[in-house]
Amino acid sequence: MLITGNVPASIQQVISQLNSHFSLKDLGEVSLFLGVEVVKTTDNGLRLSQSNYIKDLLKRASITEAKGCPTPMVTNCELSKYTSDPISDPKLYRSVVGALQYTTITRPDINFAVNKVIQYMESPLDTHWRAVKRILRYLSGTLDYEIQLHISNGDISAFSDSDWAADVDDRRSTTGVHAYHGRNLISWCVKKQTVVERSSTEAEYRSLAQAASEVAWLTSLLNELRIKKRDAPVIWVDNLSAIALASNPVLHARTKHIELDMHFVRDKVLNNELELRHVPTKDQIADIFTKPLSHQSFVKLRERLGLVSLASLGLRGRVRSGCRNDQVKISLINQADDLIKSWVIKRDDLIKSWVIKRDDLIKPVIKRDDLIKRVEGDVLINQVLLFEKSGDVHTRGKASENSQQDISHEPTPHELSS
Template identity: 50%
Template structure:
């Protein structure tokens, strides 16, 4: 008899591939449910990866935070919470409990355990495919096992490596190329690659680009995906290194690549934000409108970065953390920097009026500053276009994407500004 339920059995493994435990779960067959009858809510809040990175960066920034991993055995669906000195980011049923006072952490866990059955998995070292390794001056986040499994799934585990995830001559279009038979394979691999971006900001632009062709992938798009996989094959030991720092300044970099999409001539926004010299937020996004100038495209990107910085300031305030000084966003377009604080130039930017007033308001009330950075020091350049091997290596090192053996100091560019 079909009761709408099914047992799912899995092997949970450690980061080295050894068996951690046998797991069985009774799940509901979602495709048999009817809205309003079998369920009412279709949205379950899940913590943003940026929040996890912020918490881990704070835990190794002189805040004396202690991280432990808990697992809720049933019923936990809440978004991240802060309780006294304890912070609780939740991802499905995995909970990272952290705080600077052991007594508050113990009290929080005891209170939570009265409502949900918890299992103590010990100090944070492996969660949801992310490996956490403690170093002499911070922590190292990587997804080596996840990448290995993905390469095996794509039959690319023996492929020759490549120095960059995308060549500088790559110019993908939805109209150039031949149809492929295995469209589902393309979507499956690209979907899995999106998860790697959690600890690998260096592949963000390439992943964003191939994601734009999920509806109808062509052979040229699949070729670009294989290039990304070959790059991961050669950089499997790379990960995100958070260094110990006392300063908790927020510094953002904003960039745009004007009109580069050959299909609709929209521009690409790229940004990254550092907390105390550690990269905690980044992204690549195709802009929603066609920009009529480089300055306009840059200003759209600047407004997007400002939104992310303002959100991070709000998150830090909820965690009772105050940055030591006003947040700063660096942009390499002098026109966009000038108009952000100069109302005289307003008439030249009426077509971006909402973004104009949003950024200017944040500057006026003292929440952030906008400054000019030379193009050769624009870290966000890696999020807007394919780069040469030398530039790519320079910028991904600035993002603290390194190997386990490399111990990087605080980003040199941030010290200069």
């Protein structure tokens, strides 16, 4: 059992009351709960991970020494019920996939891939097992990733997206929704839609209705906890047609089959309980929950979800608040980081200035070489012309000398007699 609150005396009072009725053992500050490792940070935040649970899962699947993968699923992956042969051990497949589903508690980056392989639990094939092993290889290469939670007084916001007709077997769409409280990711969902949609707008609107339902529940929960909200929750959608349907009071005939979803979202908008805003597709974070992405796009969206590697944080990921020595270490680390950043900036500036000066120095040399080539070309042409002229004069001179010899020479009597 976890008991949390912002008043230590009240927490202790609740524990005492429970202990008077039940036999309890107070384990102190939480560090491990149902396989989830909890680390308190210096800013009174939390970092949640399941590294030991994932290690045990890798041992169960016998791929502890496997090479890591940059993404949990390849971009052109299209799983189907009819593409390959059944696997020899379906029980192992179900066991591993069920454990992967529990891993998504702290690893939302694999939620889409896990949701995809869960759909084939009844009769798994070789292609499905290969997809599961890729997820495990991705986890083996990202064991140190944790989800961050910070103290926040922000409002609720959500992202909604869908992948229209993504399933190659029945052409149903995939819904991806996640919600933030301030900058903390607190809810995420990947779901295959129950009906086939005839347009991408309909698929996006069903995802929007799912997001609106999740936001309504979170708002109700915060009200029960007496956490006041300043503004209406915002849902970010990358489909302008879906936003137009939510704000248009005219119910079109072509949208009768999604009439309930339309009325649900529209009532929230008209009552100022919900605000819809457009987000460009390249900035749609919910894409990570609806389709396999390239490595660059996946890493970008994973960071925006709040997943951070401890290797990039160093000692700062493991220190606890209230320790003076640790605070000194943190300040020293921050100072070192600032020095490194300033040195890198100065180095880059020096390199840029040197490159500019080098280019300025090279330009006259290039111009000189061009001039030399031009001069050498002109000299060569002049020499050829002079050579041709001198050769012509020389041959003509020889011809004139021969003709003069022929004219001036007269035969002697002896030559005539001979």
